[in-house]
Structures are given as C-alpha cells and as structure tokens.
Amino acid sequence: MFAAGPLKGETVKLVRIDPLTGLLGPVGVAQTKGYQFFAEKYSGTGNPAGVKFEFSTIDNKLSPAESLNALKAAIDQGVRYIIQGNGSSVALALSDAITKHNERNPGKEVMYLNDSAVDPDLTNSKCSYWHFRFDADTSMKMEAMSSFMADQKDIKKIYLLNQNYSHGHQVAKFAKESLARKRPDIQFVGEDLHPLAQTRDFAPYIAKIKASGADTVITGNWGSDLSLLIKAANENGYTGKFFTYYAGVTGTPTALGQNGAGRVYQIAYNHYNMGGQMEKWMNEFNTKYNDDFYTGSTIRIYEMLGAAMAKAKSTDPVKVAAAMEGLRVQSFNGEVEMRKTDHQLQQPLYMSVWQKTDAKSPYSPEKTGMTLAMLKEYPNYISSTPTSCQMKRP
Numbered sequence: 462m463f464a465a466g467p468l469k470g471e472t473v474k475l476v477r478i479d480p481l482t483g484l485l486g487p488v489g490v491a492q493t494k495g496y497q498f499f500a501e502k503y504s505g506t507g508n509p510a511g512v513k514f515e516f517s518t519i520d521n522k523l524s525p526a527e528s529l530n531a532l533k534a535a536i537d538q539g540v541r542y543i544i545q546g547n548g549s550s551v552a553l554a555l556s557d558a559i560t561k562h563n564e565r566n567p568g569k570e571v572m573y574l575n576d577s578a579v580d581p582d583l584t585n586s587k588c589s590y591w592h593f594r595f596d597a598d599t600s601m602k603m604e605a606m607s608s609f610m611a612d613q614k615d616i617k618k619i620y621l622l623n624q625n626y627s628h629g630h631q632v633a634k635f636a637k638e639s640l641a642r643k644r645p646d647i648q649f650v651g652e653d654l655h656p657l658a659q660t661r662d663f664a665p666y667i668a669k670i671k672a673s674g675a676d677t678v679i680t681g682n683w684g685s686d687l688s689l690l691i692k693a694a695n696e697n698g699y700t701g702k703f704f705t706y707y708a709g710v711t712g713t714p715t716a717l718g719q720n721g722a723g724r725v726y727q728i729a730y731n732h733y734n735m736g737g738q739m740e741k742w743m744n745e746f747n748t749k750y751n752d753d754f755y756t757g758s759t760i761r762i763y764e765m766l767g768a769a770m771a772k773a774k775s776t777d778p779v780k781v782a783a784a785m786e787g788l789r790v791q792s793f794n795g796e797v798e799m800r801k802t803d804h805q806l807q808q809p810l811y812m813s814v815w816q817k818t819d820a821k822s823p824y825s826p827e828k829t830g831m832t833l834a835m836l837k838e839y840p841n842y843i844s845s846t847p848t849s850c851q852m853k854r855p
Contacts (some may be wrong), residue, residue, distance in 0.1 A: 466511020466767075467774050473512045473766070475500075475574075476535040477544040478528050478555065481520040484658045485684040489547060491711045492576075493518050494750045495759045496544070502742075503760075508767025512776060523547065523658060525554035532558055536571060541778045544762065546577025546596070547683075548657075549628040553580065553587060560589045563855070572778040574766075576758040579681075579706075580627045581635075581846075584803040588850035591778075593785060593804045595758035595765070597730050599631045599681065599706075600846040605810040605839040606704055606728040607639035610677075616702070618650045620675035622666055624686055625654035632681030632706070650675050658686060663693035670694075676701045683707035688716035695720045702726065708815060709733060709755045709833050714826040717815055722831065725815040731757035731794065732813040732833050733824040739793045743824060753826045757793065761806065764790045765799060779855070798841070803850035810844040812837045 519531040623629030651673040773780035787801035813833035822834035
C-alpha cells in the first residue's frame with residue numbers, strides 16, 4: 462500500500478477494445494475479469510499516484526474496422542487510455558489511428574496500452590510514441606523458445622502451423638530464422654497457415670503433420686485455434702511435441718486434459734506457479750470468478766500507469782507517456798523496464814511444460830489436475846531483441 466498519492470481523488474478511465482463474442486470471445490471475457498479484479502487492487506492507495514482506475518470494455522468482434530468505431534466511441538466519451546491485445550491486425554490499425562488522432566487533436570491525446578498483441582512491427586518499423594507493449598513480442602519469445610529447443614536433441618523435424626494474419630506469419634518467420642542460427646541440422650518439413658478463428662476441425666492439418674514425419678509442431682495459435690488443434694491431435698493419435706505461446710489460455714488446458722504431459726510447452730512472461738504474491742492473487746481470483754488468471758500484463762499496466770502518473774504528477778497522457786519512457790518498476794517477478802527506444806517492456810520469460818500438479822507446481826488450471834511447470838527462466842538480457850524503431854516524438 463502507498464500513502465495518499467499526489468492525484469488522490471482523480472479517476473482514470475480505461476477502455477479495452479477486444480473480442481467478447483465469437484470463437485475467441487472466451488479469452489476476452491476471462492481477461493476482462495482480470496482487469497476488473499486488479500482495478501480494485503491497484504486503485505487509491507494501491508498505486509503511488511493515488512488515482513482510481515475505472516475499467517470497461519467494448520466488443521470489437523476481432524475486427525479492425527469495428528475496433529476503429531469502438532475507439533471513436535471511447536474518445537467521444539472522454540477516455541484517454543485505450544487497452545487492446547487480442548489480434549495484431551487490430552493492434553496495427555489502432556496504433557495508426559491513435560497516432561493520427563493525436564496529431565490532429567492536440568490537448569485530447571490518447572495513450573495505447575498493448576497487453577497481448579505481439580507482432581514485432583509494432584515496436585520496429587511501425588512503432589508509435591503513443592503505443593506501449595507489455596507482452597513480450599514474437600522475436601523475444603522465439604529467441605527464448607529456440608534457445609530451449611536447440612538443446613533438445615530429439616527435435617529433428619518441425620512443422621509450422623499458424624493463424625493466417627500478421628502474428629502467425631511472424632511466428633513462422635522468426636522460428637525459421639532463429640533455429641537456422643542455433644540448430645541448422647533441424648529440418649522444417651511443413652508449413653501451414655489457416656484462417657483466424659474460423660477452423661472448427663483441425664483433423665486435416667493433423668493428418669498432414671503426421672504424414673510429414675514431424676516430431677515437433679511450433680504454433681503461435683491461441684484460444685479456440687489452439688484448443689481445437691490440441692483436441693484434434695489427441696483424437697487422431699499425434700504424439701509429437703507442441704511448442705506454443707498460449708497453452709495456458711482459456712480452453713486449452715481443458716483440451717489438453719491428461720494428454721500432452723511432457724509434450725506441450727509454453728514460452729511466456731509468466732506461468733501458473735509464480736509463487737509469492739502472484740500465487741495469492743491467482744487463488745483469490747479463482748475463488749471469486751471460478752476462472753484462471755493468466756494475462757500478467759494486466760498487472761504491469763496498472764503498475765506502470767500508477768508509477769508514471771506519480772512521476773508526472775498528472776493523468777494527462779502527454780505527461781504520462783513521457784514519464785513511462787524508460788520507467789522501471791518492481792513487478793511480480795522482479796524489475797521490468799519500459800525501453801525508451803521502442804516502448805517494448807523488457808522482462809524475463811519462462812519455458813514451462815504440461816504435467817501433473819505436484820508440490821512444486823500446485824496450481825491446476827480449469828480443474829484439470831494438470832499444470833504448466835516451469836523448466837527454465839530467461840532473464841531480461843537473454844529475451845531482449847534489438848529494435849529498428851525510429852521513434853517520432855511529439
């Protein structure tokens with residue numbers, strides 16, 4: 462708890478523009494609970510500025526066009542802080558629209574807080590001063606994932622299966638680049654892209670993976686596109702490994718069930734068994750909502766906003782954005798830094814594997830009796846990747 466902050470009594474409105482309906486809706490619904498839960502924790506004496514956080518959502522149905530309408534509606538209601546994460550196609554559209562809005566409307570600037578969209582372009586060729594990313598981007602995750610895979614000598618043939626939009630393309634690209642550097646002997650025996658959030662039966666893809674002789678699949682899929690892929694793998698007897706970004710996300714633990722033990726891996730900036738304060742929060746969240754909290758960037762957004770507003774002594778996005786550049790805060794797993802050059806959060810990453818719960822890894826998502834147990838931590842300096850961002854500052 463903090464003493465009464467310099468902005469005590471001020472309310473900061475946050476609006477998250479993300480899917481709440483459709484095949485990927487359950488992910489957005491679960492994340493909404495996380496924002497509401499932590500808005501209470503971090504409001505008032507929960508942040509050094511003393512502000513109250515007021516959180517609401519708009520369903521964008523995963524559409525960039527709907528997202529731009531939602532952005533306009535939020536701005537018209539006086540909202541200055543926009544959050545989004547599910548879908549880099551949406552993220553790129555929002556980042557561009559917010560940058561243009563801020564150029565045309567001095568005094569009404571908006572900040573964009575990205576919790577999950579991981580296309581590296583957002584902090585490289587298409588970086589914006591008003592965009593801040595709290596997840597680790599695809600190049601960072603793949604750097605850590607490929608370092609782990611390079612040591613797994615039984616990995617010899619890989620199949621790339623990804624969603625057909627910017628994020629999926631980048632996963633495939635960085636997988637090929639990083640493994641060519643670290644394990645040039647590995648063969649890529651197949652590559653597929655499928656429509657985002659439209660495939661209900663992945664059996665034909667599993668048949669192709671089996672026919673290719675791949676012992677390992679790399680996928681950036683999330684939500685239904687991962688849970689239905691895993692379900693098809695189980696039903697059709699594919700026994701290879703899956704290296705994922707999002708095995709811990711709504712629906713996938715249930716699809717995995719008792720299957721996949723020791724075969725399904727996740728690279729991420731947190732995992733289910735962080736211990737300490739995070740463990741207490743996750744158990745409290747589970748009791749309150751009968752759901753699992755996994756989007757740790759939610760916490761980082763509140764931590765960074767509170768610290769930046771206290772530093773700026775203001776809730777004006779112009780001053781808060783300037784204060785957030787290069788800002789360091791102590792988070793649930795050590796110090797994280799918002800890199801000034803490109804607004805990419807620098808943070809540790811973790812490789813975890815699906816297995817039965819035990820004394821060391823007790824948290825069981827979706828009441829499966831299973832968990833993602835941490836195998837290896839990659840500190841900030843290993844997961845960090847260079848940036849080509851030429852930031853245009855106001």
